[in-house]
Amino acid sequence: MGREQEFIQIIKANEGLIFKVTTLYTNNSHDQKDLYQEIVYQLWRSFDSFRNEAKRSTWMYKVALNTAISQLNKQKRKPGSISMDLMVPAETDSPDPVFEERLKIMYTCIHQLNLLERGLMLLLLEGRKYDEIAEITGLTPTNVGTRISRIKSKLKSQVIKI
Amino acid sequence: MDWEEMNDVWSELSEQLAYQQKLTDKIILKMTEARFYNRFSRIQMFETMGAIACFLMALVILVRFNELDTWYLICSGAFSVTYLLALPILVLRSLYKIQHLDISGGSYKDTLVRFFKARKELLLVQRTGIFFNFIILLISLPVLGKIFGNKDIMLEIDGWIWYIPVIIVIMVLISRWGYKCYKGVTWSAEEILSELE
Numbered sequence: 001m002g003r004e005q006e007f008i009q010i011i012k013a014n015e016g017l018i019f020k021v022t023t024l025y026t027n028n029s030h031d032q033k034d035l036y037q038e039i040v041y042q043l044w045r046s047f048d049s050f051r052n053e054a055k056r057s058t059w060m061y062k063v064a065l066n067t068a069i070s071q072l073n074k075q076k077r078k079p080g081s082i083s084m085d086l087m088v089p090a091e092t093d094s095p096d097p098v099f100e101e102r103l104k105i106m107y108t109c110i111h112q113l114n115l116l117e118r119g120l121m122l123l124l125l126e127g128r129k130y131d132e133i134a135e136i137t138g139l140t141p142t143n144v145g146t147r148i149s150r151i152k153s154k155l156k157s158q159v160i161k162i
Numbered sequence: 163m164d165w166e167e168m169n170d171v172w173s174e175l176s177e178q179l180a181y182q183q184k185l186t187d188k189i190i191l192k193m194t195e196a197r198f199y200n201r202f203s204r205i206q207m208f209e210t211m212g213a214i215a216c217f218l219m220a221l222v223i224l225v226r227f228n229e230l231d232t233w234y235l236i237c238s239g240a241f242s243v244t245y246l247l248a249l250p251i252l253v254l255r256s257l258y259k260i261q262h263l264d265i266s267g268g269s270y271k272d273t274l275v276r277f278f279k280a281r282k283e284l285l286l287v288q289r290t291g292i293f294f295n296f297i298i299l300l301i302s303l304p305v306l307g308k309i310f311g312n313k314d315i316m317l318e319i320d321g322w323i324w325y326i327p328v329i330i331v332i333m334v335l336i337s338r339w340g341y342k343c344y345k346g347v348t349w350s351a352e353e354i355l356s357e358l359e
Contacts, residue, residue, distance in 0.1 A: 016179030102171045109168070125172040152165055 007047050011040060014060055017126075021061075024110055024118050025068035035071050042067045061128075061136045065119045109155050117151050124148055202261045205347055209257055213250030220246035226309050234316065235308055242302040249291050256284040260348070281348045288344050292337040299329055 011018075018039050026032040043063050050059035110121055116137070123133045130148075134141040220243045230239045260280035303326070307315040 016176060019179055020175070099171070099174060102167070103175060106168050106171050125169060126176075155168070156164070 003047070007044060010056065010060075011043065017057075017060055018064060020122060020126075021064040021068055023107065024122055025071075025115075027111070035068060038071055039064045039067045055132075057128075058132060058136055061123060061126075065122075065136065069115050069119075113151060113154065117147070117154075120144065120147055121151055121155075124151075202257060202347060205343065206254075206257055206261065209250070209253055213254055216246040216250045223305060223309065229312075230305065230308055232314065232316075235304055235314070238301045238305045242298060242305050245294065245298050249294065252287050253291060256280070256287045260284050284348065285341075285344060288341055292341065295333060295337065296330065299333065300326070 018036055021039065022032045022035045026035055043060065046059070046063055050056065110118055113121060119137060120133060123136060128136070130141045130144045133139075133144045137144065139147070223239055223243050223246075227236075227239055227243075230236050260277070260283075304315050307313050
């Protein structure tokens, strides 16, 4: 299989992961699409290094989160983005209004967190172990544990307010 | 909603997303293409603004062309108008060519060949433009003096001669900066192409 084809397959298999990262780090569909595009591009750029080193999911989370944070820091939209209306899953395409409402509440809670906390939250919800979260974020596993406990308490108080 | 519930919502979301494969091979390649185009968008914006300024200046000269009353003013005016219309078109055309390179069509080798050809043309137009800018500076000065100051500077050159070195220094600085930007952008675009290998 060619390198390009291998990359395309990986991206296709992990669209959901990229979608979730873009949802947590943007506030509107325009920025979300732009971030989605940038993450795919950055993954392509770092594709070689992944093949020799890390586990696929670790590599993807690392690149996606780093891109999301750096993109937010730039605070400006890049011109010339291509139309991606069909590329990014539109919300969840869920016909269930109750689920949509719960999802909305969850996003609102997560958006209250700071950038690092959002990343930790995402990784935790994705079922990643503390060691892997530590590898992705650059924190120590102990630090990850402490921060996650704080996030949970923070979220609890936010959920009560909502 | 507590932590457990949040986990449930997330799992349900993940399940739904797993069935929503919307990206196609073509779209993924298009994303890389979009990044390539972005490298040129800033330059294109400046060039478009510059082109509008040149066209407006050409229009002003054309509208007041009858005020140019000597043979050398008429020649300078005609040359200035031609230059002010032709150069921006050439620059925008070469920029368009490199910006609209079809990355996803054809082999990598073909893409690179087309890119290097387009880059060579773009940089050549830039270098030619820089060279002619100095000539146009000297040629258009009498025209501008006549149109904006109603003075024939060929007859009263002493009062104007000091402007020339000042403008030349400014132009050298701007030209160097501009050409450096072009080189930087084309190198960065080349880097993107080489990543497609």
